[in-house]
Amino acid sequence: MTQPIDAAQLAARLTKARADRTAIGPLSAELPGFDLAAGYAVQRQLRSEAGPLAGWKLGVTSRAKQVQVGVTEPVRGFLAAANALDIGAPLQLAELIQPRAEPEIAFVIGADLAGPAVSSADVLAATYGVAVAIEILDSVYTDYRFAMADVVADNTSAGRYLVGPCVSASGIDLRLTGVVLGLNGEVAGTAAGAAALGHPAAAVAWLVRSLAADGEGLHAGNLVLSGGLTAAIDVKAGDVVTVTADRLGSLELACR
């Protein structure tokens, strides 16, 4: 039988594990019936405790990853303003559990956008600009072993994020924008924007439709990370991560 879940209590457990920097086992392993809806209930609780919000992020946006974990849709999380890194400032590994880096294309939303039928074109029309980004994932679950409901509860492994200067998306085919992930001066992965749900704007459109189901939407000024474009790489002290996106520029992040 499915047990009712106590979102506040589970959120508190995740928050404590993070504060202690101690990974835990997946919640789904101990809670029968812990499903996506339950995961989002825990995430909502975390969001209510997170302070000012910067925007949203997507996860599991690549078809290959969806097939691998047996789902047909991405998942979403929120971006806490407090987790933003600034250009030139190092990533403090002591604050994290098991950080991984991945390259993304970020959207800065210029106009409120909500509704159950929003398309990529609507997203692009509401976009103020786009930017190259590095997302630092940091799962609370040991070795990133989790079911989808777990990762949703854990705010889709959100750790930190670094966003470059915003440029106009007009005239850029984000589907084909080349992105190169570098680690310590070597190429660690390459991709094009299509790796995020076929087009980064399609990933953002999915986010808006998903938010609409909860009566929410995007607001002007929101930041959206549209999904990892390559496999995420482990980072350790001394590593330098670079991400370069054609026309969008480059970011360099030192790990301390």
Next chain:
Amino acid sequence: MPLTDVSGKATALYQARRSRQPIEPFTDADPDLGMADGYAIAQHLTSLLIADGDEVIGYKVGLTSKPMQQLIGVDQPDHGPVLKSTMYADGDAVSLASFIQPKIEAEIAFVLGTGLRGPGVTVIQARQAISGMTAAMEIVDSRIADWRIKLADTVADLASNGAVAVSSRLLPLDGLDPRLIGMALTRNGELVDTGAGAAALGDPVAVVAWLANTLGDMGGSLEPGHLIMTGALHAAVPMRSGDVFRAEFDRLGPVTVRVVD
């Protein structure tokens, strides 16, 4: 200690190409066979194909990504000729019957405006020698059964070359950075993989310099008009009859291959 038997091995590969019957890897019987042996066999094999009327119109460079190099256990790429008989245009039908166990890869191709002779060719010289860049797909194939290749096997087998398809849209490099050219590969309209130029040895232009220098060490050179396939931007994809592969590159546009029986 078995003799390398360059001409015998070249003939075995030649016959495998003609009959489309794969052979066992040379390195099974001759585990000491190395890269130099591989290139000696490749040179002999190429001369057999030229004697049949084929022509070397450029080169392909393989093993340009770290994962592929680790798989084969090397720390550098390899190269083989692009043969005139294996050139396809954008949109052409490619018959599986022409191959043994083909896979497809999207790549950036360069055409040289001036020749390059190593050693000592720099990336700047390589860039200056390139007259244009085009969207391309390479069909790799192996005459070695089940792709059970070690380095000497694939080098001898002309770097597992199969065929190439190139777009006619040749763009000058002016102001473009081939490292950052993004590519999305679809099969029958579904995204298969993506990549960017930097997947090829960090920089497709560096592939040209490496090729010129490596050929130079063997007494060869790159000539004006040569087509250079700079290496896959993603993991190779097996081909099935009915597949339509489309690799679309930022700025360069698409190149399409239709796979038939």
